[in-house]
Amino acid sequence: MVYEEFKGKKVLVTGSSSGIGVAAAEMFARQGCFVGVHYFQTKAGGEKTLARVKELSDGCLLGGDLRDEAQAASVVADFAEAAGGIDILVNNAGTLVGRMDFETATLDFYEDVFATNARSMFLVTRGAMPHLKESRGNIVNIGSIAGHNGGGGGSGIYAGSKAAVATMTISMAKEFAKYGIRVNSVLPGLIETRFHEQFSTPERKKKVAAETPLGRNGTAEDVAKAILFLASEAAAFITGEYIAVNGGLYMRA
Ligand SMILES: NC(=O)c1ccc[n+]([C@@H]2O[C@H](COP(=O)([O-])OP(=O)(O)OC[C@H]3O[C@@H](n4cnc5c(N)ncnc54)[C@H](OP(=O)(O)O)[C@@H]3O)[C@@H](O)[C@H]2O)c1
Structure with missing residues:
Protein backbone atom coordinates (compact mmCIF):
# COMPACT_ATOMS: atom_id res chain seq x y z
CA MET A 1 0.00 0.00 0.00
CA VAL A 2 1.16 3.51 -0.77
CA TYR A 3 -0.31 6.44 1.18
CA GLU A 4 0.04 9.83 -0.51
CA GLU A 5 0.24 11.64 2.85
CA PHE A 6 3.78 10.34 3.42
CA LYS A 7 5.24 11.67 0.18
CA GLY A 8 8.26 13.89 0.94
CA LYS A 9 8.12 13.29 4.71
CA LYS A 10 11.48 13.18 6.46
CA VAL A 11 11.81 10.04 8.52
CA LEU A 12 14.71 9.04 10.76
CA VAL A 13 14.81 5.32 11.55
CA THR A 14 17.50 4.47 14.10
CA PHE A 34 13.29 10.85 2.59
CA VAL A 35 14.70 8.23 4.98
CA GLY A 36 17.58 8.58 7.41
CA VAL A 37 19.23 5.14 7.54
CA HIS A 38 21.25 4.74 10.71
CA TYR A 39 23.82 2.10 11.68
CA PHE A 40 26.14 1.53 14.63
CA GLN A 41 28.58 -1.34 13.95
CA THR A 42 27.15 -2.76 10.72
CA LYS A 43 28.03 -0.13 8.14
CA ALA A 44 27.55 -2.63 5.29
CA GLY A 45 24.00 -3.26 6.52
CA GLY A 46 23.30 0.48 6.55
CA GLU A 47 24.70 0.86 3.04
CA LYS A 48 22.54 -2.01 1.80
CA THR A 49 19.42 -0.45 3.33
CA LEU A 50 20.26 2.94 1.84
CA ALA A 51 20.71 1.40 -1.61
CA ARG A 52 17.22 -0.13 -1.33
CA VAL A 53 15.81 3.18 -0.02
CA LYS A 54 17.31 5.00 -2.99
CA ALA A 70 27.62 13.55 21.38
CA GLN A 71 27.16 10.85 18.74
CA ALA A 72 23.40 10.74 19.24
CA ALA A 73 23.28 14.52 18.86
CA SER A 74 25.24 14.44 15.60
CA VAL A 75 23.16 11.64 14.09
CA VAL A 76 20.04 13.74 14.63
CA ALA A 77 21.64 17.03 13.54
CA ASP A 78 23.19 15.49 10.41
CA PHE A 79 19.88 13.93 9.41
CA ALA A 80 17.94 17.17 9.97
CA GLU A 81 20.47 19.05 7.88
CA ALA A 82 20.45 16.54 5.01
CA ALA A 83 16.65 16.19 5.00
CA GLY A 84 15.75 19.79 5.88
CA GLY A 85 13.92 18.84 9.08
CA ILE A 86 12.33 15.84 10.76
CA ASP A 87 8.68 14.75 10.45
CA ILE A 88 8.80 11.25 11.88
CA LEU A 89 11.24 9.71 14.35
CA VAL A 90 11.36 5.93 14.77
CA ASN A 91 13.39 5.06 17.87
CA ASN A 92 14.18 1.49 16.90
CA ALA A 93 17.88 1.01 17.75
CA GLY A 94 18.34 -1.44 20.59
CA THR A 95 19.20 -5.00 21.48
CA LEU A 96 19.28 -7.61 24.21
CA VAL A 97 23.08 -7.25 24.62
CA GLY A 98 23.19 -10.68 26.26
CA ARG A 99 21.36 -13.06 28.57
CA MET A 100 22.22 -12.64 32.26
CA ASP A 101 20.28 -13.39 35.43
CA PHE A 102 19.86 -10.69 38.08
CA GLU A 103 21.86 -12.77 40.56
CA THR A 104 24.99 -12.84 38.45
CA ALA A 105 24.75 -9.86 36.07
CA THR A 106 27.53 -7.28 36.33
CA LEU A 107 26.90 -3.57 36.83
CA ASP A 108 28.57 -2.86 33.47
CA PHE A 109 26.10 -5.19 31.76
CA TYR A 110 23.15 -3.50 33.48
CA GLU A 111 24.39 -0.02 32.51
CA ASP A 112 25.00 -1.13 28.92
CA VAL A 113 21.52 -2.62 28.50
CA PHE A 114 19.82 0.53 29.81
CA ALA A 115 22.11 2.79 27.75
CA THR A 116 21.44 0.79 24.60
CA ASN A 117 17.67 0.71 24.91
CA ALA A 118 16.51 3.55 27.14
CA ARG A 119 19.24 6.22 27.21
CA SER A 120 19.60 6.11 23.40
CA MET A 121 15.89 6.72 22.96
CA PHE A 122 15.99 9.70 25.35
CA LEU A 123 19.06 11.24 23.68
CA VAL A 124 17.75 10.91 20.13
CA THR A 125 14.30 12.20 21.05
CA ARG A 126 15.72 15.20 22.90
CA GLY A 127 17.86 16.05 19.89
CA ALA A 128 14.94 15.72 17.48
CA MET A 129 12.49 17.84 19.48
CA PRO A 130 13.24 21.27 17.95
CA HIS A 131 12.62 19.77 14.50
CA LEU A 132 9.53 17.81 15.52
CA LYS A 133 8.08 20.95 17.14
CA GLU A 134 8.47 22.74 13.83
CA SER A 135 6.86 19.95 11.81
CA ARG A 136 4.30 18.93 14.46
CA GLY A 137 5.58 15.48 13.67
CA ASN A 138 5.36 12.23 15.56
CA ILE A 139 7.46 9.57 17.26
CA SER A 144 9.09 -5.05 23.62
CA ILE A 145 6.67 -7.63 24.93
CA ALA A 146 9.40 -8.16 27.56
CA GLY A 147 8.76 -4.68 28.96
CA HIS A 148 5.24 -5.82 29.88
CA ASN A 149 5.66 -9.48 30.85
CA GLY A 150 9.17 -9.27 32.40
CA GLY A 151 10.85 -11.35 29.71
CA GLY A 152 12.53 -14.66 30.56
CA GLY A 153 15.71 -16.68 30.15
CA GLY A 154 18.11 -13.99 31.34
CA SER A 155 16.34 -11.08 29.62
CA GLY A 156 15.08 -9.44 32.83
CA ILE A 157 17.35 -6.39 32.69
CA TYR A 158 16.48 -5.88 29.01
CA ALA A 159 12.81 -6.16 30.04
CA GLY A 160 13.41 -3.39 32.58
CA SER A 161 14.99 -1.16 29.93
CA LYS A 162 12.03 -1.75 27.61
CA ALA A 163 9.60 -0.99 30.46
CA ALA A 164 11.43 2.35 30.67
CA VAL A 165 10.74 2.83 26.94
CA ALA A 166 7.06 2.01 27.52
CA THR A 167 6.70 4.46 30.40
CA MET A 168 8.70 7.21 28.69
CA THR A 169 6.45 6.81 25.66
CA ILE A 170 3.50 7.81 27.84
CA SER A 171 5.44 10.59 29.64
CA MET A 172 6.63 12.02 26.32
CA ALA A 173 3.14 11.79 24.87
CA LYS A 174 1.88 13.91 27.78
CA GLU A 175 4.72 16.43 27.58
CA PHE A 176 4.74 16.84 23.78
CA ALA A 177 0.97 16.92 23.17
CA LYS A 178 1.02 20.70 23.56
CA TYR A 179 3.18 20.87 20.42
CA GLY A 180 0.83 18.60 18.47
CA ILE A 181 3.44 15.83 18.61
CA ARG A 182 2.12 12.29 19.08
CA VAL A 183 4.24 9.58 20.71
CA ASN A 184 3.35 5.90 20.48
CA SER A 185 5.11 2.57 20.63
CA VAL A 186 5.12 -0.82 19.00
CA LEU A 187 5.74 -3.90 21.13
CA PRO A 188 7.15 -6.76 19.10
CA GLY A 189 6.90 -10.34 20.31
CA LEU A 190 9.40 -12.80 18.85
CA ILE A 191 10.43 -11.37 15.49
CA GLU A 192 12.79 -13.34 13.25
CA THR A 193 15.75 -10.99 12.90
CA ARG A 194 19.48 -11.06 13.73
CA PHE A 195 18.44 -10.36 17.36
CA HIS A 196 17.21 -13.92 17.87
CA GLU A 197 19.91 -15.41 15.64
CA GLN A 198 22.35 -13.95 18.17
CA PHE A 199 20.51 -14.59 21.40
CA SER A 200 18.06 -17.50 20.97
CA THR A 201 18.48 -21.13 19.99
CA PRO A 202 16.45 -22.55 17.08
CA GLU A 203 14.63 -24.70 19.68
CA ARG A 204 13.58 -21.66 21.67
CA LYS A 205 12.25 -19.93 18.55
CA LYS A 206 10.34 -23.07 17.57
CA ASN A 217 6.94 -15.99 14.87
CA GLY A 218 6.76 -12.45 13.48
CA THR A 219 8.62 -10.84 10.60
CA ALA A 220 10.25 -7.42 10.52
CA GLU A 221 7.56 -6.39 8.00
CA ASP A 222 4.81 -7.26 10.52
CA VAL A 223 6.34 -4.67 12.85
CA ALA A 224 7.00 -2.10 10.11
CA LYS A 225 3.29 -2.08 9.18
CA ALA A 226 2.30 -1.17 12.74
CA ILE A 227 4.96 1.57 12.80
CA LEU A 228 3.56 3.00 9.55
CA PHE A 229 0.03 3.01 10.95
CA LEU A 230 1.03 4.84 14.14
CA ALA A 231 2.98 7.42 12.11
CA SER A 232 0.05 7.98 9.75
CA ALA A 253 -7.89 -6.95 28.71
N1 LIG B 1 13.52 -9.21 17.22
C1 LIG B 1 12.70 -9.28 18.23
O1 LIG B 1 12.13 -10.35 18.52
C2 LIG B 1 12.38 -8.06 19.06
C3 LIG B 1 11.39 -8.18 20.04
C4 LIG B 1 11.06 -7.08 20.81
C5 LIG B 1 11.70 -5.88 20.61
N2 LIG B 1 12.67 -5.78 19.66
C6 LIG B 1 13.32 -4.48 19.50
O2 LIG B 1 13.27 -4.08 18.15
C7 LIG B 1 14.38 -3.23 17.86
C8 LIG B 1 15.10 -3.73 16.63
O3 LIG B 1 15.55 -5.05 16.88
P1 LIG B 1 15.87 -6.12 15.74
O4 LIG B 1 15.17 -7.36 16.06
O5 LIG B 1 15.70 -5.50 14.41
O6 LIG B 1 17.42 -6.37 16.07
P2 LIG B 1 18.74 -6.33 15.16
O7 LIG B 1 18.45 -6.98 13.87
O8 LIG B 1 19.81 -6.88 16.02
O9 LIG B 1 18.99 -4.75 14.91
C9 LIG B 1 19.33 -3.89 15.97
C10 LIG B 1 19.66 -2.53 15.43
O10 LIG B 1 19.98 -1.66 16.53
C11 LIG B 1 21.25 -1.06 16.28
N3 LIG B 1 21.97 -0.81 17.54
C12 LIG B 1 22.30 -1.69 18.50
N4 LIG B 1 22.99 -1.09 19.48
C13 LIG B 1 23.14 0.21 19.11
C14 LIG B 1 23.78 1.34 19.68
N5 LIG B 1 24.46 1.27 20.84
N6 LIG B 1 23.70 2.53 19.03
C15 LIG B 1 23.03 2.61 17.86
N7 LIG B 1 22.41 1.59 17.26
C16 LIG B 1 22.48 0.39 17.88
C17 LIG B 1 21.98 -2.07 15.40
O11 LIG B 1 23.03 -1.40 14.69
P3 LIG B 1 24.34 -2.19 14.09
O12 LIG B 1 23.88 -3.55 13.63
O13 LIG B 1 24.77 -1.32 12.95
O14 LIG B 1 25.35 -2.26 15.17
C18 LIG B 1 20.86 -2.55 14.51
O15 LIG B 1 20.65 -1.65 13.45
C19 LIG B 1 15.24 -3.21 19.12
O16 LIG B 1 14.93 -2.06 19.89
C20 LIG B 1 14.80 -4.46 19.86
O17 LIG B 1 15.01 -4.37 21.23
C21 LIG B 1 13.03 -6.84 18.87
Missing part, protein backbone atom coordinates in the same frame (compact mmCIF):
# COMPACT_ATOMS: atom_id res chain seq x y z
CA GLY A 15 19.04 1.01 13.87
CA SER A 16 18.13 0.51 10.22
CA SER A 17 21.22 -1.55 9.37
CA SER A 18 19.47 -4.75 10.46
CA GLY A 19 16.11 -6.36 11.16
CA ILE A 20 13.03 -4.30 12.00
CA GLY A 21 14.75 -1.01 11.14
CA VAL A 22 15.50 -2.22 7.61
CA ALA A 23 11.85 -3.15 7.04
CA ALA A 24 10.68 0.21 8.46
CA ALA A 25 13.15 2.18 6.31
CA GLU A 26 11.97 0.33 3.20
CA MET A 27 8.33 0.80 4.13
CA PHE A 28 8.74 4.58 4.46
CA ALA A 29 10.81 4.75 1.27
CA ARG A 30 8.02 2.94 -0.57
CA GLN A 31 5.74 5.80 0.57
CA GLY A 32 8.06 8.36 -1.03
CA CYS A 33 9.73 9.54 2.18
CA GLU A 55 15.71 2.55 -5.43
CA LEU A 56 12.35 3.50 -3.96
CA SER A 57 12.83 7.14 -2.93
CA ASP A 58 15.71 9.05 -1.33
CA GLY A 59 17.65 9.13 1.92
CA CYS A 60 21.00 9.42 3.63
CA LEU A 61 23.32 7.31 5.78
CA LEU A 62 24.20 8.15 9.38
CA GLY A 63 26.54 6.26 11.69
CA GLY A 64 26.84 6.46 15.45
CA ASP A 65 26.66 4.82 18.85
CA LEU A 66 23.41 6.16 20.27
CA ARG A 67 24.46 5.37 23.85
CA ASP A 68 26.83 8.30 23.49
CA GLU A 69 25.44 11.82 24.00
CA VAL A 140 7.22 5.79 17.26
CA ASN A 141 9.29 3.97 19.88
CA ILE A 142 10.07 0.28 19.65
CA GLY A 143 9.43 -1.32 23.02
CA LYS A 207 8.84 -23.36 21.04
CA VAL A 208 7.65 -19.73 21.03
CA ALA A 209 6.11 -20.16 17.56
CA ALA A 210 4.22 -23.21 18.80
CA GLU A 211 2.95 -21.27 21.85
CA THR A 212 1.83 -18.31 19.72
CA PRO A 213 -1.93 -18.33 18.97
CA LEU A 214 -1.34 -17.30 15.34
CA GLY A 215 1.11 -20.21 15.04
CA ARG A 216 4.29 -18.49 13.90
CA GLU A 233 -2.92 10.33 9.73
CA ALA A 234 -5.10 7.30 10.46
CA ALA A 235 -3.67 7.51 13.99
CA ALA A 236 -4.20 11.29 14.31
CA PHE A 237 -6.02 10.98 17.67
CA ILE A 238 -3.82 8.25 19.12
CA THR A 239 -1.00 9.14 21.50
CA GLY A 240 0.66 7.47 24.48
CA GLU A 241 -0.59 4.16 23.13
CA TYR A 242 1.04 0.92 22.06
CA ILE A 243 0.36 -1.77 19.51
CA ALA A 244 1.53 -5.25 20.40
CA VAL A 245 2.73 -7.19 17.35
CA ASN A 246 3.10 -10.69 18.71
CA GLY A 247 0.58 -13.05 17.12
CA GLY A 248 -1.44 -13.11 20.33
CA LEU A 249 1.42 -14.34 22.53
CA TYR A 250 0.65 -11.67 25.13
CA MET A 251 -2.78 -10.06 25.32
CA ARG A 252 -4.28 -7.47 27.64
